[in-house]
Structures are given as C-alpha cells and as structure tokens.
Amino acid sequence: MAKIIDGKKIAKELNEKTSDEVKKLLVKDNIVPGLVVIIVGDDEASYRYVRNKHRTAQKLGINSIVDSQPATISENELIDLINKYNNDDQINGILVQDPLPSGIDEKKITKAIDPKKDVDGFHPLNVGKLFLDDSTNYPVACTPKGIITMLDYYNIDIKGKNAVVIGRSAIVGKPMGALLLNRGASTTIIHRYTKDIYEYTRNADIVVSATGQVHLLGQDAFKKGAVIIDVGQNRDENGHLVGDVDFEDASNQASYITPVPGGVGPMTIATLMQQTVELTKWSKENGE
Incomplete structure (x- = not known):
C-alpha cells in the first residue's frame, strides 16, 4: 500500500512557521503583514473559501481584510479599488476571488494587481518569471x-x-x-x-x-x-x-x-499565508 501524503499535517507545520515569521516581523520591525481578498457578487462557495482564508490569516497574526463588492460593480470601479490597495503600504498581498461576474475581464483584473503584491502569482510578469526560472523573488500560484x-x-x-x-x-x-x-x-x-x-x-x-x-x-x-x-x-x-x-x-x-x-x-491556504509573509519580507528588503 502507498504511503499517504498528509496535507493537513504539513499545512499545520507550515502555518506554525508562518506564525513565527509574523511574530518576528512585529518584534523586530513593527510590521504586520497585510492581506486583502476582494470578492465580487454572492457566490456562496466563494464566500466559504474566503472565510476560511480570513480565519486562518487572523489566527496567524496577519492583518486580513475581506472587501465584499456587489455583482453590479463595473470593471473600471474594480480596477480603481485594486489600485487603492496597490498604493496602500499596509497591504502586502492582494487577491481577487474567482469567479467574477460576466462583463468583467479577469485577465485585465489580474494585470491590474501590482506584481509585487500578487499573492496568487497570476500576474503575467510573475508567470513569465516562473517559466524563465528567474533567480529573483516572485510569487507563484x-x-x-x-x-x-x-x-x-x-x-x-x-x-x-x-x-x-x-x-x-x-x-x-x-x-x-x-x-x-x-x-x-x-x-x-x-x-x-x-x-x-x-x-x-x-x-x-x-x-x-x-x-x-x-x-x-x-x-x-x-x-x-x-x-x-x-x-x-x-x-x-x-x-x-x-x-x-x-x-x-x-x-x-x-x-x-x-x-x-x-x-x-489544506496546502493551498497555508501556502497563501506563507506567500503573504514572503511578499512582506521581500518588500521590506527592497525598502518599499
């Protein structure tokens, strides 16, 4: 019989390491990693998933914001909202939850996120770095x-x-x-x-x-x-x-x-938290 890869166990250990990193950032640099999840519409499955992310982030000491927007929001309004968080020094990771309502171009929304805050790793710049096996720091899906x-x-x-x-x-x-x-x-x-x-x-x-x-x-x-x-x-x-x-x-x-x-x-959310902290540390190292 095969050996079972225990994702719950690994995620738990990864979350513990992430929590430790959050504490170090607070004590040493007075920095609290910030994560915002923008959710559009009222898809219940998406809201359940976002709530799980929010609870995990709070538990680990990450400043977590869930920004709920109506399905009637326009594409330009959503891009303006993303730009607000792009320019917010307290936010290190930005995620726009799928699915988005019809009439909103998901690719344009992904491109609107600052690549240095692209916690999901979907921005074309970060995807390009992944496929080039770039040696610098960048987020990955x-x-x-x-x-x-x-x-x-x-x-x-x-x-x-x-x-x-x-x-x-x-x-x-x-x-x-x-x-x-x-x-x-x-x-x-x-x-x-x-x-x-x-x-x-x-x-x-x-x-x-x-x-x-x-x-x-x-x-x-x-x-x-x-x-x-x-x-x-x-x-x-x-x-x-x-x-x-x-x-x-x-x-x-x-x-x-x-x-x-x-x-x-379990590894997907744990990795999201890990990557939020990594983005915070990379930003600090670059003096941003």
Missing part, C-alpha cells in the same frame, strides 16, 4: 507551490523523473508543469484533447491530476511505485468530497498518494 512543498517534505526526488500533469489551467496545470520542469523533471502536460492519457500516466514517476472529474483514474492508470498527487475537489453522487483519483484502487499501485480531502486542499 499557491496550489502548485504547495504541492512542491509536499514533495519536498517527504523527500520525493523530482530531478530526472518523468512527470505528467493532467490539466492545463493557469491556476494549477501550467504553473505546476513549470515548477516540475524547473526542478529537473521531464514534464508533460496533458488535457481534454489528449487522445490517450493512459499512454502518458502509465510511464510517469509523478502524476498530478487537476481535471475535476470524479474518479477518472484508477490503479490501471499508473505504473507501480508512482507518486500520485490528486488536486481534484469533486462531489460524488452522495455529495461526498472526492478527487480525480480512485484513492483505494490507486493506492495499490502508488508509492505515495494524496487523499481527498486532507491532501492538497
């Missing part, structure tokens, strides 16, 4: 960054391995592929138009799945000893949270595997 933290925690070697990422989103798939490539893996990104995904997954040492399809992958999708990272957050016919991978079945093939829930999920 939180879920992929959290996955790398998990692999490192269990001393899972990436260099020289065959890695397959299922899904090509800007949130997970593309940055995940870049991070693995930067760490020396031979990386392939496959997606809905790939004709035979098993042709790729069965030869992979590391598989990261982010498709949003319930139990798409069983043990016959993987080679013996594969490391399986399941990013899926899906609801089955009984309303239970499950992943892309049939956990019980695939565990027979894997050397390491993440459960759903309790795997990647």
Whole structure:
C-alpha cells in the first residue's frame, strides 16, 4: 500500500512557521503583514473559501481584510479599488476571488494587481518569471507551490523523473508543469484533447491530476511505485468530497498518494499565508 501524503499535517507545520515569521516581523520591525481578498457578487462557495482564508490569516497574526463588492460593480470601479490597495503600504498581498461576474475581464483584473503584491502569482510578469526560472523573488500560484512543498517534505526526488500533469489551467496545470520542469523533471502536460492519457500516466514517476472529474483514474492508470498527487475537489453522487483519483484502487499501485480531502486542499491556504509573509519580507528588503 502507498504511503499517504498528509496535507493537513504539513499545512499545520507550515502555518506554525508562518506564525513565527509574523511574530518576528512585529518584534523586530513593527510590521504586520497585510492581506486583502476582494470578492465580487454572492457566490456562496466563494464566500466559504474566503472565510476560511480570513480565519486562518487572523489566527496567524496577519492583518486580513475581506472587501465584499456587489455583482453590479463595473470593471473600471474594480480596477480603481485594486489600485487603492496597490498604493496602500499596509497591504502586502492582494487577491481577487474567482469567479467574477460576466462583463468583467479577469485577465485585465489580474494585470491590474501590482506584481509585487500578487499573492496568487497570476500576474503575467510573475508567470513569465516562473517559466524563465528567474533567480529573483516572485510569487507563484499557491496550489502548485504547495504541492512542491509536499514533495519536498517527504523527500520525493523530482530531478530526472518523468512527470505528467493532467490539466492545463493557469491556476494549477501550467504553473505546476513549470515548477516540475524547473526542478529537473521531464514534464508533460496533458488535457481534454489528449487522445490517450493512459499512454502518458502509465510511464510517469509523478502524476498530478487537476481535471475535476470524479474518479477518472484508477490503479490501471499508473505504473507501480508512482507518486500520485490528486488536486481534484469533486462531489460524488452522495455529495461526498472526492478527487480525480480512485484513492483505494490507486493506492495499490502508488508509492505515495494524496487523499481527498486532507491532501492538497489544506496546502493551498497555508501556502497563501506563507506567500503573504514572503511578499512582506521581500518588500521590506527592497525598502518599499
């Protein structure tokens, strides 16, 4: 049976380190990291997620602001709001929660965020640095960054391995592929138009799945000893949270595997908090 990658445990330890860093900034420099999450409209799932972020930030000593805006806000008004926080020295991280109402261009909103406060790592400048494997400090998409933290925690070697990422989103798939490539893996990104995904997954040492399809992958999708990272957050016919991978079945093939829930999920928020503090420290180092 595979060894379970315990995302809850790693996230807890990461949050403890983040809390310690927040205390050091306060004692040494009288600085409190500031995070603002802008949420537009009344999507209940988004509000639940934002509340979890807010509670975690407060618990760690981060100054957390949730700025709720009506769905009727215009694109220009939203950009003006972002610029207000761009120019606020007390705010180190800015996040605009998806989804946004129709009529608002998400790409324009992402570009409006100051790259130095882009806590989600989605600004084109930061994405470019990631794909160039730039040597400077910059934020990276939180879920992929959290996955790398998990692999490192269990001393899972990436260099020289065959890695397959299922899904090509800007949130997970593309940055995940870049991070693995930067760490020396031979990386392939496959997606809905790939004709035979098993042709790729069965030869992979590391598989990261982010498709949003319930139990798409069983043990016959993987080679013996594969490391399986399941990013899926899906609801089955009984309303239970499950992943892309049939956990019980695939565990027979894997050397390491993440459960759903309790795997990647907790790492995303923990990494968001970590990155908020990192942005604060980088800003201080640059005298900004």
